[in-house]
Amino acid sequence: MKRKFNYYLLILPLLALFASCSRDVFDEYYGRPDYLEDPIYQRLEELGNFKNFTVLIEKAGYKDILSKSGYWTLFAPNDEAFTKYFQENGISDVSKIDDATASKIVKYALVFNAFRTDQLSDYQSGTGWIIDQAFRRRTAYYDGFKYDVGFDGVRRLIVDVNRNGGLLNATVNGVPVIDNNNKYITYFDKEYFAAKKLNASDYNFFYPNATFTDFNVLGGFIKEANIIAENGVIQEVTEVSLPLNSIDVHLKSDPNYSIFYDILQNNFVTYPFSSLMTNNYRNFSGNSEDVFVKTYNPNLVFSPNNENYLKAVDNDGQNDAYTLLAPNNDAMQVFITDVLTKHFKYEELPQYVFQDLVNAHMVAGAVWPSLKGQYQNGLKEELRFDFATDVEDKKVLSNGFFIGTNKVQKSNIFFSVYTSAYLNPNYSLAVRLFNDGSGYREIVSNIDSKFTLFLPSDSVLQALGYSYNTIQLRWEYLSPNGAISETGTAARNRLLRLFYNCIVPTPDGELDNIATTSGVIRTGDNELFGEYIQWDNNKIYAAGTIVAGNAVNILGSERQENGITYFIDKFPEFSTEFQGLAISRLATQNAQYSSFFNYLRNSNIYRASDGKIDGTDLGTSYTFIVPNNAAIAKAVTDGVLPASPTTTIAGQRDLIADFIRYHIIVARTASNDNLTNGLFETLRRDSKGEKTYVNINSEAKNLKFSDNSGTTANFILASSNNLADRSLIHLVDNYLKLTE
Structure with a gap:
């Protein structure tokens, strides 16, 4: 034992020396560089x-x-x-x-x-x-934990939501990702x-x-x-x-924008309890209070209290921010009085109205003034503010830009003919159809395009047999006489077609003086054509109303930024009969149609029982070119038609069938409105089975049809523009001949 003890007495100083040398080497290598x-x-x-x-x-x-x-x-x-x-x-x-x-x-x-x-x-x-x-x-x-008094007057301990879309916290694989909403x-x-x-x-x-x-x-x-x-x-x-305020806090702190802020708070804010944040707070503070998350409705473009921008990727807040363009109280009060509560009581306005109003003033990006035209608001509209005259306040905030305005965004939703239905509780069924993906809202609410809208009220629709089943979530139709019953898609499609007859592009105010003028006009959109309807001194006619022998009456009107809404007592109904019957009636009303109809009704392509012409179908667009009696006589003299409409000779009957087919334009309805010009296919095929064409010129309030030889047939205005199912029937002064 003693020998071992002496050995350690000798070795310990050596170990200490080596350790000292090692520490010097370690410090030299890993120490802080000078x-x-x-x-x-x-x-x-x-x-x-x-x-x-x-x-x-x-x-x-x-x-x-x-x-x-x-x-x-x-x-x-x-x-x-x-x-x-x-x-x-x-x-x-x-x-x-x-x-x-x-x-x-x-x-x-x-x-x-x-x-x-x-x-x-x-x-x-x-x-x-x-x-x-x-x-x-x-x-x-x-900011962390703070107190906030909600629209209900309750004072709560809250944290601000740190994501858009009403999320309390982001999660990855179901595990909460805690971030502190850093500014x-x-x-x-x-x-x-x-x-x-x-x-x-x-x-x-x-x-x-x-x-x-x-x-x-x-x-x-x-x-x-x-x-x-x-x-x-x-x-x-x-x-x-x-630290700058968020858009939410800034809006709350400025009394000049209190009306807009109250709309946000009263309609789109909730305070869900958060067990996660409550535990964090209790562990941090030692207090026992509950913590709630101030959360904005996910239907808004962004949450004004979210500091994290989109957080689609971790750092996207470096690259962009939000913009709120908030109208001041004066502008809001005028808007509420003149627009929102023209037909509604303020307290009865649906939440979707406020949602559209707020989103019209939100941009999911930082709006730089010199690039103003490059941005769209939450309704996909351009910003309709003059930044030199319409802006009274502007601030860079922690989560974006605040721009205070002295006017409300002139939104399509609130200043178009669509508004007449949208902000009137008597037209909720029309609004439902317009908004259910039909695309009609987008058409008629475009304030850059002029429209006339014919609008039936809920009571009119119900009297006509239309309703919406809110339990089964479907449209239903039962005709007043009980003859037709449809539900779901069939009922909706019927309504869609009827409402499309009520949408009329009027770039030059063609129907502004509807009470004292008359004419024919095409409905629908410039990209997807509708049918033609007629108007005559405050009355509207479609093909179906003419067959039924009645008219649609104008009950009143409302002028909007992009046109006029006319309130009507029934629909301009579409026709469910074949066009041959319409030609038959014309022949009894106007003798100039009789010669052509005689050849038609005796031809092998006409079905007398229902007026169907072979090759035509209901629901398809056509233009019928009917030569008058003199033109038919000339066609007989020229040998294009046989002298007798009742001929039994096969070759002559073929001539009649081909003659009629060449006077039917398929997939296009033409009138004298300069909307249809160029070559268009006819129902006829040539001897090789190829399509044939007629040239249409509808310029200068006139309508001309030309065959491939250059022969022209001019429509006779007084006897033309006759309505049939998705069709117009015109009387012309000449016949057309296919030259092969």
Whole structure:
């Protein structure tokens, strides 16, 4: 034992010597290099012009953090910036700034990750850096838990929702992803401006009293850039910045926009309980209060209190932000009185009306004034504001731009003929059909195109047998005489066709004087043609109403931005009979149709029982060209038609059939309205089975048909434009002949 003890007495000094040598080698290899700059806090002290800011760093408890390793960008306000801040806020010196304010200033100046100015304009996308596409960075500041009084008057402890779409928290594979809704700071860099084709006016729009420089940070600028520290980069700035409000908080704090804010709060905000946030709060504070999440309806373009932008990828808030264009109280009050409550009581307005109103003033992007025409609001409309005259307030906020306006967006929804139904409770069935994917809303609500809308009320529709089953969610139709009963798709399709007869493009106000004029006009849209209807001194006729021997009466009207709505007592009904019967009636009413009809009814392509002409079908568009008696006589003289309509000779009967077919234009209805010009297919085939064509010219209030030899048949206005199922029947002064 003694020998072993002596041995250890000898070996211990040697081990100590070796350990000392190893530590020197370790420190030399892994120790802090002499060439490194000091950490951020020490660098600020060395530079000497951040004395006020370093005091705030200590008050905020960030001295230790900024004196250690890390990876930060610090927008550090210099002492000159603080002198200005003291003067503006009536503060004598930095000692008068409390700890809470100090924490706000420091955290909002602190950006995650270290960036030089040439990197701050680059967007850290999920697929890599995108050059010159960023103008914002996430800061270390977030609001956290706070109290809020809801529209119900209840005071709650809340956190703001950190995602759009009503989500309480984002999840990945079902596991909550907690982020603190950190606020962003906005800067204006010449590289970003150049890439976006912006200019100084875009900056001065928000900061009219500041000078646009190479790199502005909010209302100030970077005086000295890229001061390197061990744990990040310092950017010396000329302005002290407190954390900016969110759009939600700013709107709440400005009484000039209280009506718009109340609409948001009363219709789209809920406060669901969050067990996750409650546990976090209780663990953090030791208190036992419940925590709720202030959540906006997912049908809005964005949640005004969400600081995270879309969060489709982690850093997309660097690349874009929201914009709210909020009308002031005066503009809102006029709009409520003149538009919203023209037929509704305010308290009875459906929520979807407020939803459309709010979305009309929301843009899921940062709206730069010089690029105003490139943006669309939440209703996919261009922004209809003059930024020089219609804007009274504008602010850069933590989650986007706020633009206060003295007018309401002239939205399609609220200023078009569609509005006559949309904002009148007596027309809810029409609104339901327009909005169910039919596309009719998009047609008639376009204020850049002029329309006339014929609109039946709910009571008119119900009297005609139409209803909507809200339990089975389907349209239903039972004709007043009980002869026809349809449900679901069949009933909806019937209504769709009827309502399409009620939509009329009138670019030149063709129906403005409907009470004292008459004529024929095409319904539908310029891309998908409807049928023709007639009007005559406050009465409307479609093919079906003519067959039934009645008319649609105009009950009243309402002028809108893009045309006139006429309220009607029934539908302009479509016809369910074949066009041959319409020609038959014309022949009894007008002798000039008789010769042609004699050949038609005796031909081998006509079915006398129902008037069907072979090759034609109900629901398909046609134009029937009917030569008058003199033209038919000429065709007989020229040998194009046999002398007798009742001939039994097969070859002659074929001539009659071909003659009739060549006078029927397929898939197009033509009138003298300059809407149909060019070559159009006929029902006839030539001897080789190929399609044949007739040229139509509908210019100058006239209508001409020409065959392939150049022979022209002119329509006779007084006897033309006769309605049939999706068709017009015209009397002409000549016949057409196919030359092969």
